[in-house]
Amino acid sequence: MTNWAWFGLSQGRLTTGWPEETVGHGQEGVLGMPRLHPERCAPTCRDCISACPSGAITGGLGESVTLDYGRCVVCQRCTEVCPTGAIEKTTDWAFGVRTREALLAGGGGMGSGNAESPPSTHVPRGFRRSLHIRHVDAGSCNGCESELEALLNPFYNLHRLGIFFTASPRSADLLLVTGPVTVAMKEPLLETYRAMPEPRFVMAMGTCATGGGIAGGGYSCHQGLEGILPVDLWLPGCPPNPAALMEALLVLLGRRPERGALPERAG
Amino acid sequence: MRPCTSRVIRAEALLKLLDELLPAAVRPDPHQRLRMAYARKAGETDLEVLYYLSLGKGRPDLLLRVAPEQNALPSVANRFPALSWYEREMHDLFGIEFTGHPELHPLILHEGVTTSRPPLLGQAGAPIHYRTSPPTVPTMHATEIQRLPFGPVRADVVESAQFLFYYIGEGILHFHQRLFYKHRGMEQRFEGVSPMAGVILAERVSGTDSVGHALAFCQACELALGLLPPPRALGFRIILAELERLTNHLHYFSELARMTTLRVAAAQGAWLEEQVRQINGALTGSRFLRGILSVGGLRRDLEPSGLAGRLTDLETGISDFLDKLADTRSYLDRLIGTGRLSTDVAMDQGATGPVERASGLDRDLRRDRPYGSYGMLEFKVPRESEGDALARAQIRRAEVTESLALVRESLAHLESGPVITDQPEEGPDPGGEGLGAVEGSRGGLYYAVHFDPDRQCLLRVKIKEPSFSNWRVFPFTVKDTNLMDYAINEASFGLSIAGADR
Numbered sequence: 001m002t003n004w005a006w007f008g009l010s011q012g013r014l015t016t017g018w019p020e021e022t023v024g025h026g027q028e029g030v031l032g033m034p035r036l037h038p039e040r041c042a043p044t045c046r047d048c049i050s051a052c053p054s055g056a057i058t059g060g061l062g063e064s065v066t067l068d069y070g071r072c073v074v075c076q077r078c079t080e081v082c083p084t085g086a087i088e089k090t091t092d093w094a095f096g097v098r099t100r101e102a103l104l105a106g107g108g109g110m111g112s113g114n115a116e117s118p119p120s121t122h123v124p125r126g127f128r129r130s131l132h133i134r135h136v137d138a139g140s141c142n143g144c145e146s147e148l149e150a151l152l153n154p155f156y157n158l159h160r161l162g163i164f165f166t167a168s169p170r171s172a173d174l175l176l177v178t179g180p181v182t183v184a185m186k187e188p189l190l191e192t193y194r195a196m197p198e199p200r201f202v203m204a205m206g207t208c209a210t211g212g213g214i215a216g217g218g219y220s221c222h223q224g225l226e227g228i229l230p231v232d233l234w235l236p237g238c239p240p241n242p243a244a245l246m247e248a249l250l251v252l253l254g255r256r257p258e259r260g261a262l263p264e265r266a267g
Numbered sequence: 268m269r270p271c272t273s274r275v276i277r278a279e280a281l282l283k284l285l286d287e288l289l290p291a292a293v294r295p296d297p298h299q300r301l302r303m304a305y306a307r308k309a310g311e312t313d314l315e316v317l318y319y320l321s322l323g324k325g326r327p328d329l330l331l332r333v334a335p336e337q338n339a340l341p342s343v344a345n346r347f348p349a350l351s352w353y354e355r356e357m358h359d360l361f362g363i364e365f366t367g368h369p370e371l372h373p374l375i376l377h378e379g380v381t382t383s384r385p386p387l388l389g390q391a392g393a394p395i396h397y398r399t400s401p402p403t404v405p406t407m408h409a410t411e412i413q414r415l416p417f418g419p420v421r422a423d424v425v426e427s428a429q430f431l432f433y434y435i436g437e438g439i440l441h442f443h444q445r446l447f448y449k450h451r452g453m454e455q456r457f458e459g460v461s462p463m464a465g466v467i468l469a470e471r472v473s474g475t476d477s478v479g480h481a482l483a484f485c486q487a488c489e490l491a492l493g494l495l496p497p498p499r500a501l502g503f504r505i506i507l508a509e510l511e512r513l514t515n516h517l518h519y520f521s522e523l524a525r526m527t528t529l530r531v532a533a534a535q536g537a538w539l540e541e542q543v544r545q546i547n548g549a550l551t552g553s554r555f556l557r558g559i560l561s562v563g564g565l566r567r568d569l570e571p572s573g574l575a576g577r578l579t580d581l582e583t584g585i586s587d588f589l590d591k592l593a594d595t596r597s598y599l600d601r602l603i604g605t606g607r608l609s610t611d612v613a614m615d616q617g618a619t620g621p622v623e624r625a626s627g628l629d630r631d632l633r634r635d636r637p638y639g640s641y642g643m644l645e646f647k648v649p650r651e652s653e654g655d656a657l658a659r660a661q662i663r664r665a666e667v668t669e670s671l672a673l674v675r676e677s678l679a680h681l682e683s684g685p686v687i688t689d690q691p692e693e694g695p696d697p698g699g700e701g702l703g704a705v706e707g708s709r710g711g712l713y714y715a716v717h718f719d720p721d722r723q724c725l726l727r728v729k730i731k732e733p734s735f736s737n738w739r740v741f742p743f744t745v746k747d748t749n750l751m752d753y754a755i756n757e758a759s760f761g762l763s764i765a766g767a768d769r
Binding site for chain 1: 377380382386389393394395396397399419420422423424425426427447448449450451452453455456460463464467468470471472473474475477518529530531532534535537538540541544545548549550552553554555557558566567591592594595596763764765766768
């Protein structure tokens with residue numbers, strides 16, 4: 001007969017010290033969002049635009065190229081076809097941002113810089129140390145759920161940050177939505193939101209929720225949360241990795257600074 | 268369509284021919300079955316329905332092609348219950364009538380959906396109108412019967428679906444599952460896209476089965492285009508596919524432990540799964556092993572030098588964890604006899620993967636229809652006969668061991684050289700069609716692809732998803748059981764909703 005309590009104790013501490021410590025986020029080698037250098041673009045080139053399967057890149061042919069991280073599914077195709085190195089692979093994951101516009105990079109769009117804005121006071125002080133999340137899957141591929149579940153494994157151990165998942169929307173502070181919002185899930189999603197007490201916050205997690213991704217549109221899907229719910233935090237990624245998720249939740253709570261869509265990560 | 272032989276038949280000949288080809292036998296042969304059916308547009312106004320049959324070991328698969336007459340076909344669902352959902356899907360998405368179908372009510376598009384034309388016939392992108400309406404369920408009258416609707420938004424971080432329980436005390440009288448809340452219309456997303464964009468779509472049909480989907484799609488395209496990926500790519504494909512199986516099976520054991528309230532064991536399983544995800548990330552740049560597969564091979568070469576060592580370090584932990592679970596009485600007590608699926612029901616209703624192997628059906632596409640370089644590798648296909656939650660766990664346990672061995676073996680025999688080809692080995696399939704079959708971690712996964720005449724873009728892609736098959740089977744193990752066992756039973760099936768709903 002296994003003595004699980006003893007086994008658990010004998011395993012010692014498995015949890016990473018990140019994000020309090022600068023190392024050990026567990027995403028070594030994981031590719032992140034592509035980084036755009038529009039000044040390197042060849043004038044007549046549209047290779048990345050035609051290769052992008054989710055319509056995240058626009059412009060070209062004289063106009064400056066714009067990359068919408070809110071639509072980027074991190075497939076890396078643009079970095080493979082770019083002949084001039086104007087769009088490059090990185091291991092930087094997207095940060096949570098407060099406005100949809102902040103997910104646009106290059107071409108004079110916002111969010112391309114790494115200037116830090118002061119921690120937000122958006123979430124009232126009383127909520128910052130403890131947050132209860134109601135997650136709603138509005139048609140995701142299950143990748144985002146998998147990474148959300150990972151937050152509860154011993155390595156990330158989200159609870160140590162005072163952040164918990166809750167079953168009832170009545171006791172939730174944050175509605176965390178994944179998926180492009182299918183027509184069938186729209187009403188259950190809105191009902192869940194209506195059942196939450198105020199103040200309530202909404203986070204769009206993953207590229208499907210921030211901009212539709214590859215699934216948005218068509219006969220059965222909306223294009224993510226835009227126009228459906230008031231979003232307080234946008235986090236693209238396909239899916240966002242657990243460390244990116246933790247970081248975004250802390251940005252929402254004002255415990256980490258908002259730094260634009262794709263800052264260079266320190267450490 | 269490669270690799271099948273095709274026969275065009277008339278609608279009225281369908282039932283008789285199926286009876287001849289797949290005779291009802293006392294002891295059914297798991298390799299003789301009607302696997303799936305799907306429709307596609309053939310020309311401006313015409314439709315074609317394709318029935319995909321396996322005729323037995325050593326015989327090529329057969330594709331029957333039938334044109335509906337006045338938009339109707341005779342239903343085969345009474346004779347082959349596993350085909351019931353496929354016909355209902357075609358009814359919803361193509362508007363085809365199936366005469367004699369026992370339950371032709373809405374499936375993919377719920378009750379309350381209105382469309383100007385069936386979605387896969389109409390203009391791509393024309394949205395459907397959704398009005399919340401109750402599902403079609405049998406009426407039950409008795410004051411003792413309680414009705415419990417659960418979902419589509421459920422407790423925990425889970426996928427959306429609705430489950431309806433009719434129960435007396437603890438006993439479940441009737442169980443109705445309403446899936447397809449997450450139906451995204453993924454098959455239509457493939458229409459008009461290039462093979463490369465298709466791979467990226469396939470990776471996102473069921474996120475935790477990214478490799479399985481992308482691989483089946485790539486194999487289908489390669490058959491259609493006459494491409495043969497180089498040996499190094501084939502070796503890596505096995506490594507990726509088995510890493511995905513390992514990840515998903517470890518997740519499964521963590522879930523089983525959680526459902527049987529073993530918190531430490533659940534944490535340990537999740538920790539092992541996390542370690543494999545991190546290994547996946549370091550190897551490919553994606554924790555879900557995305558962005559590597561390509562039609563014709565791989566998108567880029569991989570550097571596998573650290574992989575063997577990291578897996579060896581993990582292997583002891585994995586087998587120790589699984590041994591400890593198997594030596595936990597409270598866990599075994601909850602699994603033994605739970606959610607029993609008989610061989611007959613598994614066969615008739617189309618169970619696949621670990622679920623069917625736990626119910627005595629000896630079938631695994633890696634061995635029976637070897638693809639890539641599986642034909643050159645030695646591995647065991649486990650089989651159990653009890654058909655309960657424990658049998659399903661034992662199958663997955665054995666598969667974890669085999670997957671680790673397959674990764675090691677493939678690593679040891681990796682060849683050098685290119686990882687992608689665009690030079691056809693043979694001419695393309697005359698019709699520009701191919702059918703890719705993969706044994707994913709949840710079971711048999713098929714992609715049927717139809718290219719345009721120039722072989723540049725896809726006209727129709729059909730995905731046969733293992734969870735679609737196993738969700739069909741699942742309610743048979745719920746009826747007449749009790750509510751306390753439900754969550755354990757559901758976990759023991761290891762189902763994906765995204766995959767089933769597409």
